Amino acid sequence: AQxxxxxxxxxxVAEGNPLTVKCTYSVSGNPYLFWYVQYPNRGLQxxxxxxxxxNLVKGSYGFEAxxxxxxxxxxxxxxxxxxxxxxxxxxAVRSDGAGSYxxxxxxxxxxxxxx
Amino acid sequence: ExxxxxxxRYKIIEKRQxxxxxxNPISGHATLYWYQQILGQGPKLLIQFQNNGVVxxxxxxxxxxxxxxxxxxDSTLKIQPAKLEDSAVYLCASSxxxxxxxxxxxxxxxxxxVL
Numbered sequence: 001a002q003x004x005x006x007x008x009x010x011x012x013v014a015e016g017n018p019l020t021v022k023c024t025y026s027v028s029g030n031p032y033l034f035w036y037v038q039y040p041n042r043g044l045q046x047x048x049x050x051x052x053x054x055n056l057v058k059g060s061y062g063f064e065a066x067x068x069x070x071x072x073x074x075x076x077x078x079x080x081x082x083x084x085x086x087x088x089x090x091x092a093v094r095s096d097g098a099g100s101y102x103x104x105x106x107x108x109x110x111x112x113x114x115x
Numbered sequence: 116e117x118x119x120x121x122x123x124r125y126k127i128i129e130k131r132q133x134x135x136x137x138x139n140p141i142s143g144h145a146t147l148y149w150y151q152q153i154l155g156q157g158p159k160l161l162i163q164f165q166n167n168g169v170v171x172x173x174x175x176x177x178x179x180x181x182x183x184x185x186x187x188x189d190s191t192l193k194i195q196p197a198k199l200e201d202s203a204v205y206l207c208a209s210s211x212x213x214x215x216x217x218x219x220x221x222x223x224x225x226x227x228x229v230l
Contacts, residue, residue, distance in 0.1 A: 004157070032216045043119070043206060043221035044158070051216045090157050094216070102171060103148075103219065105157030 002027040004091050004106035012112045013081045021076040021109045023091030030096040033074040034103070035065055038088040047089075050074060061085070081113045117141065119222035121207050127228045133195035136225045140188070140209030146170075148219060149182055149192050150206040158206055164190065165212070194227075202229045 003026045013019045025031055032051055036044040048059025055067045065076045074091060091106045120139040128134050140147050145166050150158035161180065163170040166187040175182070179198070184190040194201055204226050208219040 034218065036221075041223070043223045044208075044219075046218040046220065049216065049218055092157070096216075102160050102163075102174075105159075107155065107157050 002093055002095060002102075002104050004093050004104055006089075006091055006106035006109045008109050009107075010110045010112065012114060014114050015083055016080050019078050019081045019085070019111065019113070021089050021091075021111060023074045023076065023106060024072050025074060025091070025093040026072065027093050027095050031074075032094040032096060033065075033067060034092040034094075035059065035063070035074075035076050036090045036092065036105075038090065038108070040087075044090060047076070081111075083113045083115050086111055086113045119207055119209055119220055121205075121222035121225055123225055124223065125226050125228075127230065128197055130199055130229050131196040133193065134197055134227065135191050135193045136205050136207075136227075138190045138192070138207030138222060140190075140207070141220055143211070144209035144220070145187070145212045146210045146217075147184055147190050148208040148210075149190070150208065152204045152206055152224070154203070161192070197227075197229045199229050202227060 005024045034049045035047040038044045048057050050057045050067045058064045063078050088108045090108045092103050094103045122137050147164045149161045152158045161175045162172040162182045164184045167184045182192045204224040206224045207222045210217040210219045
């Protein structure tokens, strides 16, 4: 069964500092990987995805993520955090066909950017 | 472009009562998903439609949950009878088609409280 682990329930970072939100995955076949962000009382918003090709993926709002096949990781990064980045972040994985077609989410990581 | 619409936004019911949620996906999106998000967890897929056909309902508790998408556009999710453990946010999402790497667009969700 495919799964996603987000080892940190909460990440605190000072405004202007770089941020990293960690994600590791397990899937049969090749992974399609996604990051979504959820603001309070709102649905999930798509940030970025990895399908194939370049391991560094750039997305919305200055976020990027690095795919590492050997470590089965897909960490979310941003060079300089903003207070407005404070939200709940979800990593998700889907198989390219060898496993389940379902999109499996992690439990989420709460990011707090401190002014 | 209008996003995914859901109603109601909030619902409080007694256990053993019934409840229904409505979703209108983004125009032109063939694939529609219903997720259950319990507090502190990531979304879990309940059912996936491709047009008006069911693609995956393996995690739908069919003894009490039902869903339909009769004309391939709007969808309703029903719970009858509700249990305390059904308290959650129910998210509707849509995507252009059932391709593994297509991102999903989420509605704001319906927060259900079962007393």
